[in-house]
Amino acid sequence: MSKHTIKKFEDKAKVWVQFPEQCKSCGLCIEVCPKQVLSWDDSVLGHFGRPTIKCDVKNCIECKLCEKICPDMAIRVKD
Amino acid sequence: MSKHTIKKFEDKAKVWVQFPEQCKSCGLCIEVCPKQVLSWDDSVLGHFGRPTIKCDVKNCIECKLCEKICPDMAIRVKD
Amino acid sequence: MVKNHYKILIAGEGGQGVQALCHVLTRAAFEADLNVVYMPNYGVEQRGGVSLGFLQLGKEVIGFPKFEKADIIVNMRDRAIDRVSEYIGEDTLYIYDSDLITGSELRDVSAEKLAIPATSIASSKLSPAVFNMVLAGALLSEIHLLSRRQVETALEEVLGYKYKQKPQLRNLNKKALEYGEKLAREAYEPVGRKR
Amino acid sequence: MVKNHYKILIAGEGGQGVQALCHVLTRAAFEADLNVVYMPNYGVEQRGGVSLGFLQLGKEVIGFPKFEKADIIVNMRDRAIDRVSEYIGEDTLYIYDSDLITGSELRDVSAEKLAIPATSIASSKLSPAVFNMVLAGALLSEIHLLSRRQVETALEEVLGYKYKQKPQLRNLNKKALEYGEKLAREAYEPVGRKR
Amino acid sequence: MNTPRMPKVLKQESKPSNFCPGCGYGIILRVIGEVIDEMEISPRTVIGLDIGCNLLAWNYYDLDTAQSHHGRVTPMLAGYKRGQKESVAIGIAGDGGLYAIGLQGLIHTAHRNEAVTIIGVNNSLYAMTGGQSSPTTFPGEVTTTTPGGKFTEPKPIYGPELLQPVASEGAFLARGTVNNIPVLKSYIKKAIEAQLAGNFSLVEVVSYCPTNWKTNAEATIDFSKKLESIYKPGVING
């Protein structure tokens, strides 16, 4: 865990954060999100040089399923 | 099975036979005989130079338990 | 680079298609009746570990599947920089994906370098998946024993089953090779490098 | 047999007490401050296979736990005849249980022999179980470095726990040793053999 | 919010890990880490690894760790625990390491009720060597050694169920899944509690191996659901 870039998506109190260096672009988070608010983000590449994740945080319900499934702790949803 | 001595105990049609060379003097037959008609026979030594078995054939009921239990096929009871 | 024999080291990370690329080039060399030996070299990680391909092709007898110094290194990954450094010789040409490796990371690399923005070209013009074919194109432009057509034929054989499922891949690969060759040519011409 | 060192091979069948006997003699030799090495030698059968005990005792340095030729062989079993034959040397004395081995079975054995009816003596006068102590007595009469008393003491140590359970065993063993010695002596005197 | 929410016991500098994208190992290892944090046992916890993709976890934790050989983590850990009874000994192994080459050791360790915790990662195949059939490859599953689908055995091997008859009363045997993390976590906690009470514990975890399954995220989850339908999560003993 050398670098620490942060991508933050906020909506009022809701904060959805991604750490691109940790993201291996597996897509599991997109898959498990019950609100389907996550999608590929071609603009920032992850650990393997592939797209990371962006969040349509407005519709996020803070269920944290994405954070929990992420094998690489690349997502953090504010408590 | 080199030699073939035979010890025969007969009473009418009943024939109880022992083959001393096969007998290892384990005593299992004596133990399982329901009529307790078997006993040690010091006069004939078995495979290990120890006593073989004699049969009080009069009281033998031909159940063949001795023949069946004998691990060394040293007993034969007439069918 | 005009030689009658090439020692090529292709490096990247598991999952980037290093070995697939080697496979295709080996096949092409084979079809071109060249002597060729390719040896994959990677650790236990199925993805992510450094992945190397040692490729020797040309007209000389190949004594051993590994070599000490490469004529050409193709590097797809910053994380492979350290590992390939020992294979850099005096005349080594170092081709790399300048989207995944920055020039400054190669600061200490003394070899002559050829920066190919393979990922960005592939992503913007074709598909991110074929970035390695862009690098292959650049490599090809340096190997005078193999033609693009031969590589395309090899691709046909190696990826035939994939082409059936995804016919558009054929064209993407073809284009990627072309882009690579073009980028390599352009990268040089301005500085008038001896080829 | 007067020597300052003895190589003794005790042979029989698993279950006959070959090793127990060796044990006792080894202990006796140890208590007598002799050099002694005893090595058991048998196969995988827990009972019935040929069982050998190599016992060396006396005043010489013992180089190896096995030897080539025995000074004395004690054989308890016909089935061990073949196995011990290679250990018969020019001056070997061959003691055997003449109830379990017939003289004719030893026809081809060139050694000087000492037939001890150990089993019948033990069975008739003592208990069949101590036949091996009868043989031990005979053996003892040939070993001038060990006294009967020393063996009895050794028996005490080795079989102490058994003696507690079966106190009569002590006397049986003692008697058996005596019988053995006596038998051995008698066997010789008539023919006036050099001792 | 500026750093990943990572259990304290994880070694930060080795992240991201060496596991493939989407690999279930990452989830399982993190959950183990969370449990260690929550139980506050890190000063006395050691991790034993098998040989299989789990070996990649050799520098995953800020804990003492040792790789063993393929299939041998269980006896190694049993020996360790006997030597250091105050410790918490956690072993991590694959289905091949546990149910093929390491089955004997696993059963006997359970039978002797050694106080160790084994986490068994069920990805239905030999992942590290490239996807050969394993004891948990299910009927019909295609692997590199069952090219037409696995048809030799009528049913796969159910690890915790197999251990059940030899296990002690206090032993904890369960099967979790990465698809249900809260339950998985509770099982791992119970397993360690069983160890602390002097008993053996095994938690098999239905995991993901997108690389050898050759699945994208969607298909990965589908495949794992299929696995779950065969390897039903739940407590088998304890």
Add this chain to the structure above:
Amino acid sequence: MNTPRMPKVLKQESKPSNFCPGCGYGIILRVIGEVIDEMEISPRTVIGLDIGCNLLAWNYYDLDTAQSHHGRVTPMLAGYKRGQKESVAIGIAGDGGLYAIGLQGLIHTAHRNEAVTIIGVNNSLYAMTGGQSSPTTFPGEVTTTTPGGKFTEPKPIYGPELLQPVASEGAFLARGTVNNIPVLKSYIKKAIEAQLAGNFSLVEVVSYCPTNWKTNAEATIDFSKKLESIYKPGVING
């Protein structure tokens, strides 16, 4: 009446056998011989032996036989049978060979449902090496490695029961005893029938080891009855 009643398939000149007086192996081997005779399968029967007292049976039958290594008769036999499908392959091993060092092979052979028959001789200890504790040593039993009685495991290993969950429907798993020869014989017959129908079979047999039990005839039978009370005879599968 002038010769012993010996199954035809036994090698006459190797009798009496190398087993100890009163050893249960003799009974079991004879019963196997009777079954082979009665089923008339001797021309196609081969015997695999483990290492344990069973190795002494290497010249017991007038059949092709081979010793393997301790614990390895099962995989050897599985390989043989795959190579010669018309044969009847019978393996004989002790409880140590089957449930300790050979457990892995046994379970996987059962799991793959290899068409072989294994006769497992349960004498509750390692006989050939002089009476150490084995997986079937029961709680409290004194052996040379459990001088105070075996107290480490709450229960011994029940072989056929342990195999049951991995075995196929057609597999035959049973436990007989030398104290009930007619039933033992019927089990062995059923086991071979299962093999002929293409299935795995295991018959564990509660046996006698007077030498290591240090028992006379009466105590031998008593001890074996005690064993039977722990290892209940019966059919476990099939």
Add this chain to the structure above:
Amino acid sequence: MANNTEKKISSGVKPKKELLTGNDVLLRGAYAAGADFFAGYPITPTTEVLTGWANAAAHDSRLEFLQMEDEIASGFAVIGALLAGKKAWTATAGIGHVLMQDPLAVAESYRLPFVMYVGQRGGPSTGTVIYSQQELTLARFGGNGEGLRIVYAPSTLAEMYTYMHKAFETAWKYRFPVIVLGDGYLSKMQAPVDVSAKLPKVKSTPYFLNGPIKNMRNCFSMEEELVEHLNFMFKEFSEASKEIVESESYQTKDAEVVVFAWGSVGYAAKVAVAKARKDKLKVGLFRPITMRPFDSAAAIKAVARAKHIIIAESSAGHFGRIIRETLAQNTDAEYVRLYKPAEGITAEEIEKKIREVAK
């Protein structure tokens, strides 16, 4: 017949060549010999032998395939299959090779035609999955016995084909276990190779259910029985050895520097020697092909004029020990080590060493 040859370095691509990996080639060699049974357990770098056979078996019912629960079981399944007369084999590496010594000991005792390919990887322990020449002693003497086994060491893909086939031939002819000792590079590398040669199918006969009753035992009760058994086997082994030993002596007649190398390093050495010869350096190569039995006579002959002996091996003395033991008092040449444990050795490195020594 002992077989000490000098083979030409083949160059140029022949029409019949195919592009294959070493593991592919092994399978071709085994098919050519008529192998019909494989039992194994996956391990890098030989897993593709297992998976390749699995694939072939899925399409050809004559090929028996058993993926076992471990290497020991695999070896014993092979032993069983051999008793049934199958041309059975397995493939492994590293720690799998260590475990395989268990069944191999039985195969030695019974003189079974057990055939095994080993793709050496880095050691000790799990080491690397890649390459080494560190399993030589293990292959030659890795049991609790006297190394009654044949070990072939191919140096090129072409030889992988020839010797994989020959392994079955030798095994069934002389009835000793045969190991083909390759390495991870040889297993994994891909190159054009001609595997079109029609080699004879090997004949096999069942041990069991085939004529006189066989009672096979590896456990002897008495020392004398084992000694008799051993003496018989030694005699047979040493007689067979005369016909089995193979080596290559290349340019050794007048060589003052002789390189000793084997396996894939052996081929690199040959290329190096050929290059050095172009500069008129008096250099030669001795390359054993059978690592056991060892062609001692040829090795001694090869150093007749040697002043320097270069030992090149990807290990720390496994090979050198054999050479010193073999040549012992038969040479005054100075030994020069090129030991690179668990690393490859290229022709260039060897050539450099030759030039260093030769001057």
Add this chain to the structure above:
Amino acid sequence: MANNTEKKISSGVKPKKELLTGNDVLLRGAYAAGADFFAGYPITPTTEVLTGWANAAAHDSRLEFLQMEDEIASGFAVIGALLAGKKAWTATAGIGHVLMQDPLAVAESYRLPFVMYVGQRGGPSTGTVIYSQQELTLARFGGNGEGLRIVYAPSTLAEMYTYMHKAFETAWKYRFPVIVLGDGYLSKMQAPVDVSAKLPKVKSTPYFLNGPIKNMRNCFSMEEELVEHLNFMFKEFSEASKEIVESESYQTKDAEVVVFAWGSVGYAAKVAVAKARKDKLKVGLFRPITMRPFDSAAAIKAVARAKHIIIAESSAGHFGRIIRETLAQNTDAEYVRLYKPAEGITAEEIEKKIREVAK
């Protein structure tokens, strides 16, 4: 410090002697060293080590005892216990020794103080349960690595005590696996022996839960990593070797016939040499005590005046190969073999051979 000594043949019975078997003596040596953990599996001729320990553990709660399901598990349990800082050991023989190479490979890679007694029995395979010297190569190089282990070969019961103790000392001091390589005769024979010497308890420290975090791996992803690891170990091993090597050169100064023998045969050879010396025969003995590392310098020195070298071993060349390799060009003496695989060799036989050769 290299330890090449000439020990007197002790004769006469000392007051402190006890009557013990070799296996008993081993236990005494281990207790003396403070051994506190044993995991094993029964196998003749070393079973009494296991049962003896089991008995002791039943009365002393500081002694941990684990009867495992097989040898491999036993070895791995020992490895685990070592990580916990236990002075852990095991004992085995024959095929068990073969299987033990699996855990031993890990111990080599981690440089763990793994202590093991081996009582050699006849091989190959199950062989006999009795005696041989056929497991020498296995003990020295039986894994997939480079033999990074120490092998002590005691020749008498007294040495069984000393070296069993020393095994723990060396293991924990230098952190390499140590094998005490005895044989079935040494294990089973009974003789008076003095085990009263108070030897120091060996200090051990836990690897785990003891200061800085340790992440131990035996699997390296890249070749370079393994090479680095190996080079470090070679350096350490060769440095430690200087202090560890031990041998006995007896009457070699002017010896024209030098007997090479080891283990129990080594002691027989000594007695033979002593006898022959009484007749003024110029004969000596070289007996390695560490079979690995090998005291090459002393061996070479011992043959300075040798015209004949007699190699006596209860195997078919395991030892002879080492001698030829070690002496290589350092002697012109003629080699005479006294190879008796899986059979004992008595002092008388060796003496006879000496007289044959000396005349």
